[in-house]
Amino acid sequence: MLTLDMKRETKNQRADTVNSVLSYIYLHIDSDLNVNELASLNHLSPHHLHRIFKEETGRNLYETIKSIRLQKAASLLLTNKYATISQIARMCGYSSQTSFIKAFKERFQTTPKIWRNGAYLTYSKKIIESSKSASESLRDFSGTIPKIIRTAPIRAAYIRHNGYDISIKNSWNRLYAWSLENRIGENARQIGFHHDNPTITPLSECAYIAAIEIDKEIHPHGTVACFEIPASLCAVFHISGKYGDVLRFMQYAYLIWLPYSGFEAKTLPPYAIYRNNHFLNETGEFDLEFYLPITVL
Known part of the structure; x- marks a missing residue:
């Protein structure tokens, strides 16, 4: 009979597998992704990988x-x-x-x-x-100019969240609780990772990651996983506002600034480093730097 600890460890191992597969897909989306290779990287048969992925995410791996x-x-x-x-x-x-x-x-x-x-x-x-909050936002980010920098890699612990809405608070609360348990410093950077462009992706389908910077000595496991944000040339926008304004800003960054900037977007996802995280504070106001990976035309 499986004990509670054994069941928890099995759940954590399956979560590790799904996190590993999704991270690999997002980082190698420009390549010929092979399910047999994904299975081999995780020491599983393709059939077993398909089953774990479907049971853990509710989605088909190919789709x-x-x-x-x-x-x-x-x-x-x-x-x-x-x-x-x-x-x-x-x-x-x-x-x-x-x-x-x-x-x-x-x-x-x-x-x-x-x-x-x-x-x-x-x-x-x-x-x-x-989005009620975005449609009510009157913010105009026209004329917002980024600085261009070369970033360093960031090692982070993270929790995946399906959907881009206020329920992201739940994932941030879980991650924050984990950081307290593991004595992560108060000054550790909090990072929101946007796998999808929410201005052209139905919000319920957006993949979002709540992440916090960690030292190399810390090794998350299970539903809290670990990854490295790659180094990249980035356009960095410093913006502030309240919940709902972020979608307005992303409309500006993707549809107005970038097409005429002399840069092009990479397949690497953008991310926000929060100075004030509206998903964790009571005011609903944010202050952040938005990092958009780019290449020169």
């Missing part, structure tokens, strides 16, 4: 990879205006432009070309309107 590829492509089509559709397809792991166009049309009900030429505006407007 998850496909969804991540298409969300990345939809964002890059807007931010990387000088890249061809074929180049965008390759950046998101598609070897065939034909298969990419077919998959994109199934997901967004339009072709990549029509999307790039303006169809994204209606899509984005519906998403903003679906």
